[in-house]
Amino acid sequence: MDNAASALFSSSLSRFTTVSSISFATFLSICSTFAVMAFAFYFLFKFLSGGNGKTKQAPLPPLLLKPWPIVGNLPEMLINKPTFRWIHELMKGITTGIACIRFGNVHVIVITCPEISCQFLKNQDAVFASRPVSMSTDVTTKGYLTTALVPFGDQWKKMKKVLMGELLSTTRHRWLHEKRVEEADNLVRYVYNLCTSAGGLVNVRVASQQYCGNVPRKMLFNRRYFGEGKEDGGPGFEEEEHISAVFTILAYLYSFCVSDYLPRLRGLDLDGHEKVMAGALAVMQKYHDPIIDERIQQWRNGEKQDVDDLLDVMISMKDAHDDPILTPDEIKAQITEIMIATVDNPSNAVEWALAEMLNQPEIMEKAAEEIDRVVGRERLVQETDFTNLNYVKACAREAFRLHPIAPFNVPHVSVADTTVANYFIPKGSHVLLSRTGLGRNPKFWDDPLKFKPERHLKGDGVSLALTESELRFISFSTGMRGCKGVLLGTSMTVMLFARLLQCFTWTIPPTSQKPIDLSEAKDNLFLANPLVAVAKPRLPSHVYASLFLN
Incomplete structure (x- = not known):
C-alpha cells in the first residue's frame, strides 16, 4: 500500500510537470495536494490494517548502516570488498549478537550469538527452511533441480x-x-x-x-x-x-x-x-x-x-x-x-x-x-x-x-x-x-x-x-x-x-x-x-x- 501511494504520487506528478504552461505556484500546489493525499492514504491504510496502536510490532534487529532508498546498502557493498570482511567489521560495533543490513529490498540478518542462532534454526526451523533465489544457485542447480541450494518446495x-x-x-x-x-x-x-x-x-x-x-x-x-x-x-x-x-x-x-x-x-x-x-x-x-x-x-x-x-x-x-x-x-x-x-x-x-x-x-x-x-x-x-x-x-x-x-x-x-x-x-x-x-x-x-x-x-x-x-x-x-x-x-x-x-x-x-x-x-x-x-x-x-x- 505504501508503494502504491508512492507510485500514484510519482506518476501523477510526472504527468503534471510535463505541461509547459504550468506555473511554479500551481506546481507547488499540486505537490502539496498529492503529499496530503499520500499521507492520508498511508494513515488510512495503517488504521484499516490494524496499525492503530493496539498491537505493537517488534523492532527490526539493529541496523548496521542506514539504507538508501530502493538500493539499500548496495553502494557500500560494491565499494567494500570483500563484502564478508566489511560486514564482520561492522558487526564489531554491535553488542546484541544480531543485526540487519539491507541490500535492495532484502533484509539480511547477521547473527554471531549461538543462543540466537538456535532460536532461528532449532526453535523456528520451519520458518527459515527456504533458500534465496540467486544467479549462482540458479545456474549451478539447472534451475533449482537439486537439494541443498534450492528454495523450499516440492522439488x-x-x-x-x-x-x-x-x-x-x-x-x-x-x-x-x-x-x-x-x-x-x-x-x-x-x-x-x-x-x-x-x-x-x-x-x-x-x-x-x-x-x-x-x-x-x-x-x-x-x-x-x-x-x-x-x-x-x-x-x-x-x-x-x-x-x-x-x-x-x-x-x-x-x-x-x-x-x-x-x-x-x-x-x-x-x-x-x-x-x-x-x-x-x-x-x-x-x-x-x-x-x-x-x-x-x-x-x-x-x-x-x-x-x-x-x-x-x-x-x-x-x-x-x-x-x-x-x-x-x-x-x-x-x-x-x-x-x-x-x-x-x-x-x-x-x-x-x-x-x-x-x-x-x-x-x-x-x-x-x-x-x-x-x-x-x-x-x-x-x-x-x-x-x-x-x-x-x-x-x-x-x-x-x-x-x-x-x-x-x-x-x-x-x-x-x-x-x-x-x-x-x-x-x-x-x-x-x-x-x-x-x-x-x-x-x-x-x-x-x-x-x-x-x-x-x-x-x-x-x-x-x-x-x-x-x-x-x-x-x-x-x-x-x-x-x-x-x-x-x-x-x-x-x-x-x-x-x-x-x-x-x-x-x-x-x-x-x-x-x-x-x-x-x-x-x-x-x-x-x-x-x-x-x-x-x-x-x-x-x-x-x-x-x-x-
Missing part, C-alpha cells in the same frame, strides 16, 4: 527423499566403504611417493583437496581420474582443472552479487560473477556430462544392469510405473551439487589443523600418540577406529571452530513474518549465521583465537562428534536445511586427518618461515599461503609396501 522435498533414502543413507554409506578406503590408501601412496621423490616436501593443500575430490569421484563415477592421472597417485591436469572449477563455484555461491538483490539487473553482469560461474560450470560439465550421458544410454539399451556407483543408483531408480524417477538434468545437477558440497570443508579443516600443529608440535605429538594407542603401528587407521580417536576429532573440531571454510552458513530465507529474540524478522529475509562470529565469539569461547583442542574434550568417555548441536561453531549445518552428508563429511575429515598423522611425521621446511604464518587470504578464509611441509614415513616399511601390492 526440494523430492530430491531430499532421493538423497536421504538412496544416496546418503547409512546403508549406502556402508555399501560405498571400499571406495572410500581405496582413496585413503591412495592418499598414503601419494604422500609416501613424495617423501622419496620430492625430498619429502608436500603441498598439503593439493594432497587434501585432491583426496577430497577423489572420494566423491569414486563414489559417483567409480573412477579416481578423468584422465590418466599420475604414476605417483597424484592428480593429473584433468583432476586439477576439475577441482579448481569446484572451488571457483564455491567462491561465487552467495557471494553478494548485485543481481541477487536487484534481479532485473541480471544479465548485465555488473560485478562479473555470471561470466566466472559460467566458465567454471562449463569445466565441470566437460568432465561430468559425457560420463552421465553415456551411462544413461547404457542403461536404456540394456548394456548395463549392475549398480556400481551412485550414478547407477540415480539412473536406475524407478517409480510405481517403472519410469525413471530422475531426469537427466536432475541427475547432472545433483551430481554437481554433491561434488561442490564434499570437497571444501574437510580439506580446509585438515590443512589449517596441520598448520596450527606445526606451530604447536606438542599437539601433533599427542594426536599421533592417541592413534598409536588405539590403532598401533602395524596397520592403517580405519573408519571403525574413529569412535576411539577423540583427541584427533577434537583437533578437527577446533579447526572447524577457528578456521571455518566460509564466513557464513548457506543463507536461510524466512517464509513468513516472525519474531526472534524480540526482533521482527520480515518474510523473505536472508539469515546469515556468521561462522567466524560464532566460533571466535569471546563471550562463549575462552582465548578464542588460540588453537586449543582440549576445550572440546568432556572427559566422559563418550565418542566425540564433529557437529556442534548448540551452534557455538558450525562444522556441518543443522536443522531441516542442514547438511545431509554429515556421515560422509565426518568420515572424510577424520580419515584424511588420521592417515596423515599416523603415517607421517611433519616438520616445517628448513627454508621456510618459522613459525608458520597463519594469516588468512584476503578474499577467503583459506590459509594465505598453501601449507608446504616436510613429511617422513613413521610406520614400519611393510605397512606402506602392502599399499603398492594392490
Whole structure:
C-alpha cells in the first residue's frame, strides 16, 4: 500500500510537470495536494490494517548502516570488498549478537550469538527452511533441480527423499566403504611417493583437496581420474582443472552479487560473477556430462544392469510405473551439487589443523600418540577406529571452530513474518549465521583465537562428534536445511586427518618461515599461503609396501 501511494504520487506528478504552461505556484500546489493525499492514504491504510496502536510490532534487529532508498546498502557493498570482511567489521560495533543490513529490498540478518542462532534454526526451523533465489544457485542447480541450494518446495522435498533414502543413507554409506578406503590408501601412496621423490616436501593443500575430490569421484563415477592421472597417485591436469572449477563455484555461491538483490539487473553482469560461474560450470560439465550421458544410454539399451556407483543408483531408480524417477538434468545437477558440497570443508579443516600443529608440535605429538594407542603401528587407521580417536576429532573440531571454510552458513530465507529474540524478522529475509562470529565469539569461547583442542574434550568417555548441536561453531549445518552428508563429511575429515598423522611425521621446511604464518587470504578464509611441509614415513616399511601390492 505504501508503494502504491508512492507510485500514484510519482506518476501523477510526472504527468503534471510535463505541461509547459504550468506555473511554479500551481506546481507547488499540486505537490502539496498529492503529499496530503499520500499521507492520508498511508494513515488510512495503517488504521484499516490494524496499525492503530493496539498491537505493537517488534523492532527490526539493529541496523548496521542506514539504507538508501530502493538500493539499500548496495553502494557500500560494491565499494567494500570483500563484502564478508566489511560486514564482520561492522558487526564489531554491535553488542546484541544480531543485526540487519539491507541490500535492495532484502533484509539480511547477521547473527554471531549461538543462543540466537538456535532460536532461528532449532526453535523456528520451519520458518527459515527456504533458500534465496540467486544467479549462482540458479545456474549451478539447472534451475533449482537439486537439494541443498534450492528454495523450499516440492522439488526440494523430492530430491531430499532421493538423497536421504538412496544416496546418503547409512546403508549406502556402508555399501560405498571400499571406495572410500581405496582413496585413503591412495592418499598414503601419494604422500609416501613424495617423501622419496620430492625430498619429502608436500603441498598439503593439493594432497587434501585432491583426496577430497577423489572420494566423491569414486563414489559417483567409480573412477579416481578423468584422465590418466599420475604414476605417483597424484592428480593429473584433468583432476586439477576439475577441482579448481569446484572451488571457483564455491567462491561465487552467495557471494553478494548485485543481481541477487536487484534481479532485473541480471544479465548485465555488473560485478562479473555470471561470466566466472559460467566458465567454471562449463569445466565441470566437460568432465561430468559425457560420463552421465553415456551411462544413461547404457542403461536404456540394456548394456548395463549392475549398480556400481551412485550414478547407477540415480539412473536406475524407478517409480510405481517403472519410469525413471530422475531426469537427466536432475541427475547432472545433483551430481554437481554433491561434488561442490564434499570437497571444501574437510580439506580446509585438515590443512589449517596441520598448520596450527606445526606451530604447536606438542599437539601433533599427542594426536599421533592417541592413534598409536588405539590403532598401533602395524596397520592403517580405519573408519571403525574413529569412535576411539577423540583427541584427533577434537583437533578437527577446533579447526572447524577457528578456521571455518566460509564466513557464513548457506543463507536461510524466512517464509513468513516472525519474531526472534524480540526482533521482527520480515518474510523473505536472508539469515546469515556468521561462522567466524560464532566460533571466535569471546563471550562463549575462552582465548578464542588460540588453537586449543582440549576445550572440546568432556572427559566422559563418550565418542566425540564433529557437529556442534548448540551452534557455538558450525562444522556441518543443522536443522531441516542442514547438511545431509554429515556421515560422509565426518568420515572424510577424520580419515584424511588420521592417515596423515599416523603415517607421517611433519616438520616445517628448513627454508621456510618459522613459525608458520597463519594469516588468512584476503578474499577467503583459506590459509594465505598453501601449507608446504616436510613429511617422513613413521610406520614400519611393510605397512606402506602392502599399499603398492594392490
